[in-house]
Amino acid sequence: MKILAMVKRVVDPEVKVKLTGDAQLDPSILDYKLNYFDEYSVEEAVRLKESGAASEIVVVCIGSGDAQKEIRTALAMGADRGILVETDEADRLDSLTKAKLLAKVVEREEPGMVLMGKLAVDSESNAVGQMLAALTGFAQGTFAFKCEVDGDTVTVGREVDGGTSDVKLTLPAVVTADLRLNEPRYASLPGIMKAKKKPLEVIDPDDLDADIDLDEPAIEILGYELPPQREAGEIVDSVDALIDRLKNKAKVL
Amino acid sequence: MSTILVVAEQLGGELKSATLPTIGFAKQAAAATGGEVVVLVLGSGASGAAEAASRFGASRVLYVDGAQYADYLAENYAPAVVEVAKSVGATVVCAPSTTTGKDFLPRVAALLDAGFVSDAIDVAEVDGDVVYKRPIWSGNLIARVTSHTDITAVTVRTTAFEAPAEGAAVSVETISVSSGAATNAAFVSFDQVKTDRPPLTDADVVIAGGRGLKSGEAFGMLEELADKLGAAVGASRAAVDSGYAPNDWQIGQTGKIIAPNLYIGVAISGAIQHLAGMKASKVIVAINKDPEAPIFQVSDFGLVEDAFKAVPELTSKL
Ligand SMILES: Cc1cc2nc3c(=O)[nH]c(=O)nc-3n(C[C@H](O)[C@H](O)[C@H](O)COP(=O)(O)OP(=O)(O)OC[C@H]3O[C@@H](n4cnc5c(N)ncnc54)[C@H](O)[C@@H]3O)c2cc1C
Ligand SMILES: Nc1ncnc2c1ncn2[C@@H]1O[C@H](COP(=O)(O)O)[C@@H](O)[C@H]1O
Numbered sequence: 202m203k204i205l206a207m208v209k210r211v212v213d214p215e216v217k218v219k220l221t222g223d224a225q226l227d228p229s230i231l232d233y234k235l236n237y238f239d240e241y242s243v244e245e246a247v248r249l250k251e252s253g254a255a256s257e258i259v260v261v262c263i264g265s266g267d268a269q270k271e272i273r274t275a276l277a278m279g280a281d282r283g284i285l286v287e288t289d290e291a292d293r294l295d296s297l298t299k300a301k302l303l304a305k306v307v308e309r310e311e312p313g314m315v316l317m318g319k320l321a322v323d324s325e326s327n328a329v330g331q332m333l334a335a336l337t338g339f340a341q342g343t344f345a346f347k348c349e350v351d352g353d354t355v356t357v358g359r360e361v362d363g364g365t366s367d368v369k370l371t372l373p374a375v376v377t378a379d380l381r382l383n384e385p386r387y388a389s390l391p392g393i394m395k396a397k398k399k400p401l402e403v404i405d406p407d408d409l410d411a412d413i414d415l416d417e418p419a420i421e422i423l424g425y426e427l428p429p430q431r432e433a434g435e436i437v438d439s440v441d442a443l444i445d446r447l448k449n450k451a452k453v454l
Numbered sequence: 455m456s457t458i459l460v461v462a463e464q465l466g467g468e469l470k471s472a473t474l475p476t477i478g479f480a481k482q483a484a485a486a487t488g489g490e491v492v493v494l495v496l497g498s499g500a501s502g503a504a505e506a507a508s509r510f511g512a513s514r515v516l517y518v519d520g521a522q523y524a525d526y527l528a529e530n531y532a533p534a535v536v537e538v539a540k541s542v543g544a545t546v547v548c549a550p551s552t553t554t555g556k557d558f559l560p561r562v563a564a565l566l567d568a569g570f571v572s573d574a575i576d577v578a579e580v581d582g583d584v585v586y587k588r589p590i591w592s593g594n595l596i597a598r599v600t601s602h603t604d605i606t607a608v609t610v611r612t613t614a615f616e617a618p619a620e621g622a623a624v625s626v627e628t629i630s631v632s633s634g635a636a637t638n639a640a641f642v643s644f645d646q647v648k649t650d651r652p653p654l655t656d657a658d659v660v661i662a663g664g665r666g667l668k669s670g671e672a673f674g675m676l677e678e679l680a681d682k683l684g685a686a687v688g689a690s691r692a693a694v695d696s697g698y699a700p701n702d703w704q705i706g707q708t709g710k711i712i713a714p715n716l717y718i719g720v721a722i723s724g725a726i727q728h729l730a731g732m733k734a735s736k737v738i739v740a741i742n743k744d745p746e747a748p749i750f751q752v753s754d755f756g757l758v759e760d761a762f763k764a765v766p767e768l769t770s771k772l
Contacts, residue, residue: 212591214591214592214594214726214727215726218591218594218595224598226595295569295570296560296563296570296572297563297564297567297568297569297570297603300564319708320707320708322591322592322707323590323591324590325572325573325588325589325590325591325592325707326560326570326572327556327560327572328556328560328563328570328572329560330560331528331556331557331558331559331560331561331564332560332561332563332564332570333564334561335532335560335561335562335563335564335565336564339638340529340636340638340639341528341529341557341561341639343528343553343556343557344553344557346701356642359553360553360701361553361554361644362552362553362554362702362710363465363644363646363647363702364644364645364646364647364700364701364702365644365645365701366526366641366642366643366644366645367642367643367645368527368639368640368641368642369639369640369642370638370639370640371637371638371639374638374639379708380691380695380708381694381695381701417602418569418602419568419569419570419601419602419603420569420570420571420599420600420601420602421599421600421601421602422597422598422599423583423585423598423599423600424597424598425595425596425597425598426587426595426596426598427594427595427596428589428593428594428595428596428733431733431738431751431752433750433751433752433753433756434738434753434754434755434756435754435755435756436745436750436755436756436757436758437755437756437757439757440757440759440764440767440768440771441771443739443755443757443768444768444771444772446755447716447737447739447755451716451737451754451755453659453715453716453736453737454683454716454772
């Protein structure tokens with residue numbers, strides 16, 4: 202079985218946000234890395250290959266030329282080859298537009314399973330996997346903490362409100378990783394060396410012939426603003442003082 | 455004229471409280487675009503949930519009964535919602551930003567060729583555009599977005615909207631859809647965490663514990679305090695990962711988003727991903743033995759103290 206692992210190059214969430222005068226992001230602060238959740242999905246793909254359930258892992262990213270770095274990171278973890286759908290507009294693309302592009306890659310590659318993160322930690326849509334499943338007609342197992350392949354089915358354990366839930370899907374399916382799915386490995390030095398020689402194909406989005414307009418995505422970002430900031434309050438010196446403040450100052454007890 | 459379709463959430467015929475602020479969002483969206491609110495309930499023998507949803511100002515409440523909706527499955531929900539959205543001429547389809555809403559609504563959006571807005575905290579008409587606000591980057595930034603598609607799908611951050619005032623009920627219309635049950639996906643089980651405490655997302659007071667508690671047993675001390683205050687108990691990701699607390703208790707970017715009147719964080723350092731889930735709380739209290747813990751930067755009241763001393767003392771003095 203071939204697995205496609207979709208990975209995103211994301212803005213490091215630890216950067217200090219700065220806006221320009223016209224409510225856009227100040228590009229000088231931006232620092233990028235492989236999306237955390239995608240480390241978990243790539244790890245799961247590699248484990249499925251190690252267990253014999255998968256035969257090939259293809260990493261796919263829609264991103265700028267610089268995103269080759271994040272693809273190589275996934276290759277160093279054990280994926281076999283990479284595909285970069287190259288566009289400088291990647292950071293502006295909404296979930297539907299990206300899902301349509303990825304659906305075209307799925308059509309070309311015909312995987313048995315697609316592994317993704319549940320969330321991109323920068324834009325936080327939590328949507329591309331579900332949308333890709335809809336567009337390809339695949340079943341979906343989102344927020345996975347368990348992914349057990351058995352023949353032509355996969356049982357996905359999902360982290361949901363109120364507890365956990367299992368679903369059984371017929372392959373091909375889209376599975377999106379939550380953070381308790383596994384423990385991602387660090388790429389080894391030999392892994393990093395090998396990754397440099399693994400094939401990485403660059404595709405022009407126009408060649409995928411998807412029904413999209415890169416200049417006018419479905420959702421347009423008009424601008425950004427900073428959320429209300431909280432101030433550090435008072436440090437109290439005892440439990441009695443704390444109870445007093447909660448009763449008499451904050452009036453919440 | 456716009457139609458805002460709210461997909462209600464129910465479990466075992468009981469309307470989930472997250473539905474009400476979602477109707478609140480829908481009314482705000484309807485006001486911004488000059489339209490009406492329609493609520494849809496899917497279920498099996500769950501008309502009670504539709505009745506419960508009928509008193510909050512929607513023009514219509516639709517109920518679809520089907521064995522395939524007895525247990526939630528995205529592959530069964532999505533085609534039904536798509537069908538109803540088309541038949542009522544929905545311009546916006548929305549659902550609460552719960553794990554259920556986040557699961558099926560993007561699927562609905564793709565099937566409707568609709569732009570998708572995740573986790574909306576505001577909607578308004580600005581210069582002819584319908585503008586949504588949504589938090590991104592672990593809550594450190596807010597994006598203003600607008601949709602260019604005929605239909606837009608929106609998950610709603612329920613802490614950002616009020617439940618509408620209860621009023622006269624509209625009569626529930628039972629309708630049918632042609633879509634059946636999926637053949638490539640099946641529900642297997644739902645393992646529910648049982649608790650007598652209020653749900654995290656509804657509680658007025660939340661006591662949350664972190665990795666510093668070092669064991670599941672230590673959460674018992676938080677539960678005693680919670681029982682005294684009628685509070686819910688939550689946890690950091692590190693505490694859940696360590697097996698001290700169930701995943702359902704996790705607060706943060708990847709867990710529950712909460713905004714109680716009072717949040718008390720115990721032995722939690724205050725990583726940005728945790729803050730993303732509780733920063734909107736009205737009053738924040740932190741108990742941590744490290745005076746440098748970042749959570750003190752956002753706390754109204756901080757107590758630098760060992761949790762094993764402070765929490766039992768707090769419980770006994772309340
Ligand atoms: C993609 C991603 C998503 C994430 N999502 C979430 C999320 O949704 N929610 C979340 O919570 N985290 C999330 N995290 C994890 C987050 O980054 C932190 O690792 C986590 O919140 C730390 O949990 P903690 O504060 O319990 O543990 P620690 O950071 O280890 O802090 C423990 C604290 O306990 C204090 N302490 C120790 N002993 C005592 C004692 N006896 N008495 C009092 N204080 C004591 C210490 O001083 C310390 O401040 C996410 C991380 C990533 C990468
Ligand atoms: N630009 C992209 N290229 C490839 N995969 C992506 C991209 N954006 C999102 N994804 C995938 O979709 C998942 C969820 O992202 P999102 O829906 O944007 O929060 C990510 O974890 C990736 O697996």
